[in-house]
Amino acid sequence: MTGEEMRQYINQLSSSSSAQSREGNYGVGAKVAAATRNHAGLIYLSWKQGKGSMIHLWRNPETGQYGLRQIERPDHSFHHWAELDSMVKPEGIQEHGTKIILFGDSTDQDTMQAPAEAASPSTWIAKYLNTRYFRIPAGITIRARQGWEHPRTNKDVNLLRTITGQEPYLEQHKQAGGSVDLVGARAHWWILKEEPALGSNSGFIESSGHIAALYRDELYEIATGRADRRSCSSSE
Numbered sequence: 001m002t003g004e005e006m007r008q009y010i011n012q013l014s015s016s017s018s019a020q021s022r023e024g025n026y027g028v029g030a031k032v033a034a035a036t037r038n039h040a041g042l043i044y045l046s047w048k049q050g051k052g053s054m055i056h057l058w059r060n061p062e063t064g065q066y067g068l069r070q071i072e073r074p075d076h077s078f079h080h081w082a083e084l085d086s087m088v089k090p091e092g093i094q095e096h097g098t099k100i101i102l103f104g105d106s107t108d109q110d111t112m113q114a115p116a117e118a119a120s121p122s123t124w125i126a127k128y129l130n131t132r133y134f135r136i137p138a139g140i141t142i143r144a145r146q147g148w149e150h151p152r153t154n155k156d157v158n159l160l161r162t163i164t165g166q167e168p169y170l171e172q173h174k175q176a177g178g179s180v181d182l183v184g185a186r187a188h189w190w191i192l193k194e195e196p197a198l199g200s201n202s203g204f205i206e207s208s209g210h211i212a213a214l215y216r217d218e219l220y221e222i223a224t225g226r227a228d229r230r231s232c233s234s235s236e
Contacts, residue, residue: 001046001098003053003081010044010057011068011080035059035066038111040103045084050095052084058103112148120203122146126161130205133165134217146204161204166212166219169205173197186236188214 041058056069114121147157177190201207212222214236
């Protein structure tokens with residue numbers, strides 16, 4: 001996006017679709033889910049046709065209102081967006097792409113730290129995404145960094161893990177599986193093999209018994225239990 005496009009889209013709560021529907025994208029995902037949990041702000045760095053721009057969406061501590069923060073440009077004027085130097089462009093972006101930085105509720109908060117209840121602090125992002133998505137659409141690649149507390153030169157520990165979603169894992173490790181039609185729903189079930197992967201992979205994916213509701217390739221209300229570690233099911 002250009003700077004002006006970001007100002008238009010990010011500074012409005014609903015700016016992507018005017019018709020309410022299952023397919024309509026209101027463009028409020030980051031603005032509602034992320035902004036309310038990052039009062040210090042979200043920095044958007046976006047490139048379009050090789051030209052980069054940035055904006056800062058934040059919560060004004062004096063008024064409690066969300067919006068774009070004024071940015072001082074090199075000529076000392078203030079605007080809602082500013083141009084970017086190519087030196088800050090991530091390796092994964094060529095001509096087009098966007099990077100978002102979450103600052104948390106304060107500028108000194110470490111937003112890479114896992115939530116207090118996370119069972120696998122070093123791989124919590126991969127675990128969350130893998131258990132949130134049943135399958136990843138074709139043409140989309142999601143990677144999550146783990147072991148970030150170690151130097152990036154240590155590629156055995158500090159690495160980018162590709163997110164697959166639950167379905168590929170269940171299919172790869174199943175002993176048996178199938179689907180059953182219910183009244184108003186369909187239940188999918190798997191019985192996993194008795195193998196070390198049940199425990200060794202639990203840090204980045206739900207590798208043992210669990211149940212969840214499946215809707216449009218996403219998993220909701222996932223629950224785990226130790227009564228039957230090898231059985232898994234999803235209903236849609």
